[in-house]
Amino acid sequence: MRGAGAWAPLCLLLAAAAAQPSRPQPPERPVFTCGGILTGESGFIGSEGFPGVYPPNSKCTWKITVPEGKVVVLNFRFIDLESDNLCRYDFVDVYNGHSNGQRIGRFCGTFRPGALVSSGNKMMVQMISDANTAGNGFMAMFSAAEPNERGDQYCGGLLERPSGSFKTPNWPDRDYPAGVTCVWHIVAPKNQLIELKFEKFDVERDNYCRYDYVAVFNGGEINDAERIGKYCGDSPPAPIVSERNELLIQFLSDLSLTADGFIGHYKFRPKKLPATTAPPVTTTFPVTTGLKPTVALCQQKCRRSGTLESNYCLSNFVLAGTVITTIPRGGSLHATVSIINIYKEGNLAIQQAGKNMSAKVVVVCKQCPLLRRGLNYIIMGQVGEDGRGKIMPNSFIMMFKTKNQKLLDALKNKQC
Incomplete structure (x- = not known):
């Protein structure tokens, strides 16, 4: 019975091991897969x-669902995705x-945003990556909260009453806390617009509003x-009136300086219907008889003076930047310019993602002056x-070269 003799030492070893007090096992590292359905009070x-x-x-x-009657609070613990000033390549979207x-x-x-809060008990998170640069991705925690128990880090929500703040x-x-993201979604009846007014306002100052800001959509x-x-x-900001029956207000603070904050008020108002149908407004350029303004304009010789x-x-504005997108629309060209430096801002809308800034420009006659994607220009x-x-x-448009920098810096300090 050679087999029985061989088993005896092993049985004794197992019995001895069983007699030892068991050691606590370390918690298992969670395994993250591509997407999923998550329910409950909290999770990752x-x-x-x-x-x-x-x-x-x-x-x-x-797709996240917390118990009925509660809202979803999402906190990013870590984020490292391919960086792009417009988040076009790899990104995480969060939806109500x-x-x-x-x-x-x-x-x-x-850039790690502050807490994101849904208006109901459901939230969707979607991550998209392209074929190129990658990072370590993201990890976030979701939890359920009472809608009326928004602590220091919780704000935002759905506003549907005829007026409110x-x-x-x-x-x-x-002061408002650092690292906060608030989104208020105001929805009026279909036949009404929304009027928005800020009573008090104090948000960390920056020429391009890169760090703390309020954006209205x-x-x-x-x-x-x-x-x-x-x-x-x-x-x-000056009072705002929506174009349609919905407005979205986003407030974001980074992880450094804070300020007093703001209080704003909104109210619904009826759409004003014009008494007569007004003709479309055309831009007042010099025209020749029988030609549309832009046609006449674009037939002129293209010459920088x-x-x-x-x-x-x-x-109105002067900047140096890289053309990153060009989209022909009719006879014009719509371009996005990643800003290298801005010397005169005027009322130009500066967009910001992370620490990168960009602006949108329209070349009225798409071939004049010619902007090519990937090249650096001085644009006025x-x-x-x-x-x-x-x-x-x-x-005035010209190729941007390092040697132009000194002259542009001098012009920036010029009194016009």
Whole structure:
């Protein structure tokens, strides 16, 4: 019975091991997969394989549901995605509810936003990556909270009453906290508009509102094309009236300086219908008989006139930047410029993602002056009512070179 003899020592060893007091096992590291359905009072979500590098060409969706009557609070503990000033390549989107309806925010790079709060008991998180650069992804914790128990870090929500107010956390007792993200979604009946007014306003000042800011959007999601304005400093923004029956207000503070904050008020108002149908407004350029203004304008010879010095004071804005997108629309060209330096801002709308800034410009005649994607330019022009730069055939545009820097810095201090 050779087999029975061989088993005897092993049985004794197992019996001895069983007699020893058991050691507590270390907690298992959670395994993060691409998306999922999560329910309950709290839990974690993370990019696929976190903390390892997330895979390319992926689209992962997490649907979170907390108990009925509560709201979802999402706190990012870590984020490291490919950085881009418009978050076009790798990014995390956070939505109210379980559909691609109201987007609360889009994040990339390493900027960690503050707490994000849904208006109901559902939230959706979606991460998209392209084929190129990757990082370690993200990890976030979700938890359930009572809608009326928003602590220092909780703010925002759905506002549907005919009038009301909204304010930064801690207002008016003390400064708003660092690392906060608040989103208020105001929804009026279909046939009404929303009027918005800030009573008191004090948000960390920065020339480009890169750190702490309030942004207001037409519609129900954060969309740069629908942004009405971005505000900081201690001067309240001018009263705002929505174009439609929805407005989104986003407040964001970074992890450093804070300030008093703000309180704002809103009310619904009826749409005013014009008594007669007004003809479309056309831009007042010099025209020749029988030609549309832009046609006549774009038939002129494309020629840059004057110098950097002579055009500086004639322009609303002056910047140096890299053209990162160009989209032809009709006879014009819509471009996004990543800003290298800005020398004169005027009313130009500056967009910010992380620490990168960009602006949108419209070349009225798409071939004149010619802007090519990927190249660096000095751009001077006027600013339209929508905050976009307007580039006319006679606007001063030239290639940006390091040797121009000293002259531009000198012009920046010039009194016009």
